[in-house]
Amino acid sequence: MVKTPKSVYFIFLHSLLFVFFFVCFSGYSQDNKPTFKVIAFYTAKNDQAHISFVHEANKWFPKVAQQNHFVYDSTSNWDNLNAKFLADYQVVLFLDTRPENANQREAFKKYMKNGGGFMGFHFSAFALNDSDYSQNWDWYHNEFLGSGEYKSNTWRPTAAILRVEKQHQIIKNIPEKFKSAPNEWYRWNNDLKKNPDIEILLAIDESSFPLGTGPKPNEIWHDGYYPVVWTNKKYKMLYVNMGHNDIDYEHGTNKTLSYTFENEPESNLILNGILWLGNSKK
Template sequence: RAVFERYTEEGGGWIGFHESGYNDKDTHWPWFVYFMGGGVFYCNNWPPQPAKVVADRPGHPVTKNLPLTWTAPASEWYQWNPSPRLNKNIDVLLSLSADNYPLGIKDIINFGDFPVVWTNRRYRMIYLNMGHGDEIYTDATQKLLVINALKWVLSADKQGDPFKK
């Protein structure tokens, strides 16, 4: 934990998918909760289902050339409490549309703010809620999202814009 904290505090990049960001009241790592935006796991849909995704920040390098909305392949979607959006250091890039509610069959989510991709401005990090299975890689839009996220994390540009010349 200390090595990871030091690595990111010193500017090291991190891209997290799905369960890599999981934390709850029993995590006992306050720094990681802060790193992830201050929210802890609240609930999830089950079984994995496709969902409509909405771009909150279409001008960000990670969302470059993505549609404003699309249907993402089936995933188990995590909801956080409080929403990471409430943290001034968090930049929410993509959210699930409220059109998805109710979401789930066995475990159902009926309401709430639902960020699914965000960055923490204090770190070179991005979290993507997608990734419960390999279906994330079957969709061209999500492939572009992953490529853009990797470029952004690895970019030498201070703003993380890999497309700047």
């Protein structure tokens, strides 16, 4: 009977362990490889409520990105809104403002027409003639967002009861009605219900009225239809009117009194939106 040398057993065992660790490591790496990349643009210079939201977003998104296997980057350099830079990202966020430079705007338009993903928050849709953010970008405000020019808002920032208007992937596990975080709510010049390309996903429920506390009478809404989350079927996009935290303006402390992402239904909705945008095709 011929005995097998111990060296042969050692080599066999070593090879077996190598294969085992290689398979395990490969599986681990594959399972944890980021599935898409998000880039958030922001300004964070005007209005303490918007600045507070930007800082909150730049803390919250990296956490959920790690948990859900995508990459989150952010920048205040709007010159990065160009074809070469955007080619590395599948989703673009506007956390507060919009691009003002013609080249930046054209690069974003081409990115969206070529199937890029987009989520805009609150002030990113603001446009008002004779203001610092004039309605001078027709494609973005009228065709892409569909909302047109800003018309008015509620004040102070107050919570609202939001109602699901249409079933969609981002509505998964979202209650039919829920109470939002405090927010300054916008209304628009265009009637989004009449736009066949727009799908309204959430609107303010009538049980919210009166909404706002004033002091100006027009800052308190008593009736009407107000969409707050919608998508445009021609693009891979989502607009979310939330993004204005409540601030202690009255006492001059500028202390944040409420946080958008501390509201569970809202944060789940936004995360669902990011995952939908990042994982879906045009």
